[in-house]
Amino acid sequence: xxxxxxxxxxxxxxxxxxxxxxxxxxxxxxxxxxxxxxxxxxxxxxxxxxxxxxxxxxxxxxxxxxxxxxxxxxxxxxxxxxxxxxxxxxxxxxxxxxxxxxxxxxxxxxxxxxxxxxxxxxxxxxxxxxxxxxxxxxxxxxxxxxxxxxxxxxxxxxxxxxxxxxxxxxxxxxxxxxxxxxxxxxxxxxxxxxxxxxxxxxxxxxxxxxxxxxxxxxxxxxxxxxxxxxxxxxxxxxxxxxxxxxxxxxxxxxxxxxxxxxxxxxxxxxxxxxxxxxxxxxxxxxxxxxxxxxxxxxxxxxxxxxxxxxxxxxxxxxxxxxxxxxxxxxxxxxxxxxxxxxxxxxxxxxxxxxxxxxxxxxxxxxxxxxxxxxxxxxxxxxxxxxxxxxxxxxxxxxxxxxxxxxxxxxxxxxxxxxxxxxxxxxxxxxxxxxxxxxxxxxxxxxxxxxxxxxxxxxxxxxxxxxxxxxxxxxxxxxxxxxxxxxxxxxxxxxxxxxxxxxxxxxxxxxxxxxxxxxxxxxxxxxxxxxxxxxxxxxxxxxxxxxxxxxxxxxxxxxxxxxxxxxxxxxxxxxxxxxxxxxxxxxxxxxxxxxxxxxxxxxxxxxxxxxxxxx
Numbered sequence: 251x252x253x254x255x256x257x258x259x260x261x262x263x264x265x266x267x268x269x270x271x272x273x274x275x276x277x278x279x280x281x282x283x284x285x286x287x288x289x290x291x292x293x294x295x296x297x298x299x300x301x302x303x304x305x306x307x308x309x310x311x312x313x314x315x316x317x318x319x320x321x322x323x324x325x326x327x328x329x330x331x332x333x334x335x336x337x338x339x340x341x342x343x344x345x346x347x348x349x350x351x352x353x354x355x356x357x358x359x360x361x362x363x364x365x366x367x368x369x370x371x372x373x374x375x376x377x378x379x380x381x382x383x384x385x386x387x388x389x390x391x392x393x394x395x396x397x398x399x400x401x402x403x404x405x406x407x408x409x410x411x412x413x414x415x416x417x418x419x420x421x422x423x424x425x426x427x428x429x430x431x432x433x434x435x436x437x438x439x440x441x442x443x444x445x446x447x448x449x450x451x452x453x454x455x456x457x458x459x460x461x462x463x464x465x466x467x468x469x470x471x472x473x474x475x476x477x478x479x480x481x482x483x484x485x486x487x488x489x490x491x492x493x494x495x496x497x498x499x500x501x502x503x504x505x506x507x508x509x510x511x512x513x514x515x516x517x518x519x520x521x522x523x524x525x526x527x528x529x530x531x532x533x534x535x536x537x538x539x540x541x542x543x544x545x546x547x548x549x550x551x552x553x554x555x556x557x558x559x560x561x562x563x564x565x566x567x568x569x570x571x572x573x574x575x576x577x578x579x580x581x582x583x584x585x586x587x588x589x590x591x592x593x594x595x596x597x598x599x600x601x602x603x604x605x606x607x608x609x610x611x612x613x614x615x616x617x618x619x620x621x622x623x624x625x626x627x628x629x630x631x632x633x634x635x636x637x638x639x640x641x642x643x644x645x646x647x648x649x650x651x652x653x654x655x656x657x658x659x660x661x662x663x664x665x666x667x668x669x670x671x672x673x674x675x676x677x678x679x680x681x682x683x684x685x686x687x688x689x690x691x692x693x694x695x696x697x698x699x700x701x702x703x704x705x706x707x708x709x710x711x712x713x714x715x716x717x718x719x720x721x722x723x724x725x726x727x728x729x730x731x732x733x734x735x736x737x738x739x740x741x742x743x744x745x746x747x748x749x750x751x752x753x754x755x756x757x758x759x760x761x762x763x764x765x766x767x768x769x770x771x772x773x774x775x776x777x778x779x780x781x782x783x784x785x786x787x788x789x790x791x792x793x794x795x796x797x798x799x800x801x802x803x804x805x806x807x808x809x810x811x812x813x814x815x816x817x818x819x820x821x822x823x824x825x826x827x828x829x830x831x832x833x834x835x836x837x838x839x840x841x842x843x844x845x846x847x848x849x850x851x852x853x854x855x856x857x858x859x860x861x862x863x864x
């Protein structure tokens with residue numbers, strides 16, 4: 251089963267907030283600590299990760315403390331001298347009745363006189379927002395002039411004072427109408443020149459520090475219930491740039507609940523994997539039920555990547571909302587997702603290969619989670635064949651493990667799991683727009699800080715996702731098509747938004763600073779032909795620039811349309827499964843790309859799924 255090359259290019263491309271060179275000065279450089287604000291308003295039992303940038307040549311990091319003493323707990327302190335970041339998790343107490351403000355302080359180990367603090371407000375009151383359909387509100391898109399109706403639910407407000415509503419920005423981006431202590435309506439402006447994001451906020455009257463917000467993006471056209479934005483902006487981490495990657499936001503809830511929900515941004519959209527994987531640290535309020543085998547053992551999921559890193563955590567049931575689409579027990583079927591464990595744990599060697607490279611923090615993953623929308627319904631399915639349920643092979647791949655309450659051991663073997671318990675692609679769980687997705691990223695003429703694209707769910711299911719005259723590329727039994735390039739027929743080709751660059755075998759020189767990328771002396775214009783397994787053929791023109799020069803000149807940018815790197819060899823490799831053409835993220839710039847999911851109904855006249863089209 252193919253996994254996306256998510257982090258092959260990540261580490262060399264991290265942009266540090268700053269650095270010091272040993273011997274640069276005769277005196278010790280000044281030490282400074284800067285806390286990056288995160289979630290500062292907490293409810294009962296909620297946790298938040300506090301991140302600080304620490305400039306200290308000695309690399310000693312910080313210690314953490316909280317006041318009032320013993321009001322909540324601090325756990326999982328980390329310090330990464332390479333990225334100059336320290337972090338700690340603060341967990342609010344569960345039994346306090348009155349609003350309280352606590353202060354968390356980072357203190358330099360090298361010089362205890364240097365500190366930085368952040369104030370966190372704790373309250374027993376909580377506010378939730380619901381749509382007109384009385385479902386949780388996830389970040390969504392609308393067209394100019396559209397109206398979004400919403401209501402609030404305030405818990406532990408015995409005086410029933412309700413909320414007050416506000417809009418940010420307050421002018422020029424629409425207005426609120428018919429607001430009262432429980433409901434409001436957002437009216438989008440009549441026109442916008444580009445994607446315009448507004449935040450509608452409900453603040454508790456009893457405790458104004460407690461709020462809930464809805465993010466709405468007004469698009470010049472093409473917005474709607476089945477459309478979400480894709481932000482190519484470097485990712486969710488301050489001071490760390492993840493180039494050529496699309497991030498979105500979604501809302502996760504306890505099954506059956508409309509109030510026990512958390513919205514998570516910085517979710518990497520990946521077309522070469524399947525299912526939602528989210529960091530446990532990003533959903534601390536949720537208590538998602540885990541899947542078990544008949545003996546009561548926890549079903550753990552492993553997603554491993556070509557660079558040796560892996561994601562490990564239990565298969566959990568959740569209601570997931572993205573845009574106005576739902577994979578929810580309230581509308582049909584909940585999703586089975588992987589919750590990436592935050593706590594250190596023993597991982598079977600079959601998953602970790604004996605290593606410890608678990609990408610279980612935002613700093614290591616470069617994201618808060620991964621949304622795999624590849625052309626299969628589960629993470630163990632390939633062209634209609636399930637490789638984990640015993641129907642095709644008796645020995646399971648290293649994907650699922652059954653672990654007792656004491657945890658797995660390094661020598662544990664993978665287990666067979668039926669499809670109903672496997673991590674599921676969210677899209678087939680939607681009510682109507684369930685047969686695929688359409689990705690549109692604007693064209694770019696050179697490096698730039700960011701762009702905003704869109705992802706539309708469904709193909710031929712709505713007026714905004716028709717297939718039109720797109721070229722369809724059918725897939726073989728490994729979900730691949732062929733690419734003819736430079737005398738090579740690369741039969742193992744695929745489209746992968748999780749790869750930062752186009753990856754293919756060629757004799758172009760590798761970079762000095764970034765050896766996993768190409769560095770030609772001048773812009774090199776190339777061409778390849780893509781061929782479907784049984785249908786479809788098209789020519790793709792692309793260019794490759796010197797990656798070292800790009801990053802040294804545009805180090806803070808996240809958009810690079812001419813990144814490419816080597817894979818396989820530059821000799822003829824017909825039939826060699828290691829020789830592939832990975833049409834990574836640069837392929838998406840300026841194109842409308844369709845992905846049809848295996849087993850789903852497709853528009854009349856098109857071949858059976860799975861397939862790609864553009």
